[in-house]
Amino acid sequence: MTGKELAEAIQKCLALFTDYADELGDLDQALGDGDLGITVSLGAKAASDALSNLDDAATPAEVVLACAKAFANANPSTMAALVAGALLAGSRILGDATQVAPGQAGKFALAAAESISQRGKSQVGDKTILDAMFPAAEALLASPDGVADLSAAIEAAEAGVIRSTGLQSRRGRASWLQERSIGLQDPGATAYLRFLQSWQAANSPAEVG
Amino acid sequence: MTGKELAEAIQKCLALFTDYADELGDLDQALGDGDLGITVSLGAKAASDALSNLDDAATPAEVVLACAKAFANANPSTMAALVAGALLAGSRILGDATQVAPGQAGKFALAAAESISQRGKSQVGDKTILDAMFPAAEALLASPDGVADLSAAIEAAEAGVIRSTGLQSRRGRASWLQERSIGLQDPGATAYLRFLQSWQAANSPAEVG
Amino acid sequence: MKKIINEPLRFVDEFLEGILLAHPDLVKTPGDDPRILVRADAPVAGKVGIVTGGGSGHLPLFKGYVGKGLCDGVAIGNVFSSPSSAQVFEATKAVDGGAGVLYLYGNYGGDVFNFDLSVDLAELEGIPTRTVLGCDDVASQPKERAADRRGVAGIIFAFKAAGAAAERGDSLDEVAAVAQDIVENTATMGVGLTPTILPTTGKPSFELAEREMEIGIGIHGEPGIHRGELETADEIADHLLAPLMADLSLVAGDRVAVLVNGLGATPLEELYVLYRRVHQTLTAAGIEVAKNYVGEYATSLEMAGASISLLKLNDSRLELLNAAARSPFFIEA
């Protein structure tokens, strides 16, 4: 997959992903401040626009960096800052290559999760986006051929979302609900799941990279 | 009718009169600021309380003055100020006598209306309380025997309320509606009508004075 | 009715007690009625006193304009109701420094009747008074009957200017003339989006549909001149501003003071969105905004909405606006 192909795949995915904005906003309202829907819509639009303005010769890493920058500034927020950092970390995996190599998806996902873990001082079990990201990354890493990956990753992410719903939020706004956060579904983890699902729906599974 | 009898008659009347507070408040809302209901309830309560504290030997004029003072201070407003002044003017008709003389009701009502006209710089036709007061006073004056008076006065006041509804308000808050006041019923005139009706219902017509 | 109150009938006395507890350095009550409030150093010997007053529910109006360089005393009534003449008179006596007292308040029947009674009481005690009525709401009467208009937020210009005139030692007639001059050059127009609920009745002061607004509404919910679909901020600003500019016959080269006033529930952010348009429109017309006030200066409890006031300026009016003043709610430093 070239940089141009990656950019197109991302744009197709984001077009579907923004349909989940309301759901994510509502979940964030129950556990936080309700702005995740806005972050996702404005961020996706900004990233898509940035990709449209990018040179066709851009490398996959440059494509990812453009998304990171656009997402960070569109509606700066926890999610925007964490995702931007995660994409930055992921882009390092891609190096200067003009193609995404098969099997890089898992490494990318892991680097992204680790970046968030570090910046957010958070782990799996804190009931954040990481409760979906780490299991998904592991699933992607488990089978390097990219095809099985995405479905398995979606399953793993979904399981993570469900599992973490029963936990108490330990990071971010949701943590202020203390024990009242138990039973509410994490918006960030759900966003990650919806992103993966959008990718699958928008692009043939084989294209995951 | 002695001062004590007058005080009791007033108290009985006021007990019924306050039932109209909501109606008067609603009318005042459409044409003004909606506080006439409060003025009437607080004013009636204050007057009643003042009368309860009055010496049994108080003259009719003293009874009326006590009401004036209580009403003026309970919820000072246009109506409170005008009514207090009107009662003051009316009390002068009663002099120092220990009894209300037959036929004094008409003179009292006229003095009251004239006081409001002077202080409010207003006439019949300006669509104020005077559109009920002057016709009622004339009806009371027309037949000096007190019995026929009250029913005729009520009829005259009611006709005044209805007639003035078609006019444009020329005084007070309602005047700011300019031509949009046409068709709305004047709260002050209605209050006067309701007062007379309460008097009739509470006290046998013969007692009117 | 969602209000942070105790017994509704105690509402007025309780918030006044709160003001007295919070600002003993600035204001005091001369007797034991918290509805009468005067500056902490009243009476100021030799200075003209200024007494204002009216109904409660308009904070910072009226209580908030008692202080150095502003009014000397205030008497207030129940929510949206007049103070009694006895209360006005008590305030008068407490601020009389021997130079007479100006009554400066909004043109409402209840207030007029009660202040006028106090004029008589003051005369009996040998305290000379003058009366100037705020009557700035252009929606309430046409220009020919300007003196019959109701008084709304624009009265704060008169408080500020008359207060400054009194502070610099002007005579009673001079202070009254300043107030009258300001009143005649002030015009206001408001818009209401949601009503006020009266604490004692629990009823809304008017009713508007979900997407409706009312232009020209009074600060007690008195009906306005146009009810219609909610417009954008810029359209509303234009709607309010045009009649004011016409009323004051503003032309290129004129200078004005602008007050964008929130009626209670409207966020300060929205007031600045309005101010932006007002400033741009005036500037484009060659009119200089030499002074501005954006915030809540005269409210109507929790009414959502705003008003725009203009004062046509000349050098002396501007100088009076810029003079130092200080109350718990208003500081010009």
Added chain:
Amino acid sequence: MKKIINEPLRFVDEFLEGILLAHPDLVKTPGDDPRILVRADAPVAGKVGIVTGGGSGHLPLFKGYVGKGLCDGVAIGNVFSSPSSAQVFEATKAVDGGAGVLYLYGNYGGDVFNFDLSVDLAELEGIPTRTVLGCDDVASQPKERAADRRGVAGIIFAFKAAGAAAERGDSLDEVAAVAQDIVENTATMGVGLTPTILPTTGKPSFELAEREMEIGIGIHGEPGIHRGELETADEIADHLLAPLMADLSLVAGDRVAVLVNGLGATPLEELYVLYRRVHQTLTAAGIEVAKNYVGEYATSLEMAGASISLLKLNDSRLELLNAAARSPFFIEA
């Protein structure tokens, strides 16, 4: 949604343009982004700069605390959203007078991540920074995790004190220590009655029934700790005050500053009814209210509700609160 706005996505930029048009004598934008605002005389050579920031929708927070004796600069984001690190950094450069810059803002993840990125950018340019987080909302975490609490209205005590310390020439470490000391001695608790509607989504930030209130609510509508039937003002004051007194371990003989803050739609009258009770309760417990603030200091657009903040005082804290300060919204003279 009844708002006086134009295009919702332009809301923030438009009200900021309004602020810049209204107060060019006090504030300016260093470049052409109205979301970055610094005092008109920035940078002040040799003085520690203070930069704050956060989401829009809280006026007078944050924009209102930029001025002499307060913060030097601010970067704000969309309604309830963080500014970007680039904006924070631009504000930092514009206020750097060579003595370093203190970042003083509320403890919210989005803000923390973006300010932290700017810390790195500043370091690259050789501008030393320190960070102190406002974290005064006792409803958000128990005392043991006080540093994880969210920051609400009480941060204005830190703005005022740190601003005064910077103005008198304290070093960066000293100013940071002042801010940290204030933050550790500040506690706040709020109550919400009606929600905020976000301009971009048109949705309420939370939902409450007609007679419900929520104690412990956050200024972005973050859920609180108790939802129940609306209580009287005195009961609400008691509910909010008791945990604050416990949190600060107040005892007879202590002195405090009190802030009764309106969240947007609650009338000033109601805030004084609350203040009355707070003052009476503290006084009865032998605690002196040495300073008080009653009004809108940190809002949540048109949310109805209020918060109470206490700052435990000592002589040096009180002196810093009393030092002169001036912004378009805050004057200590």
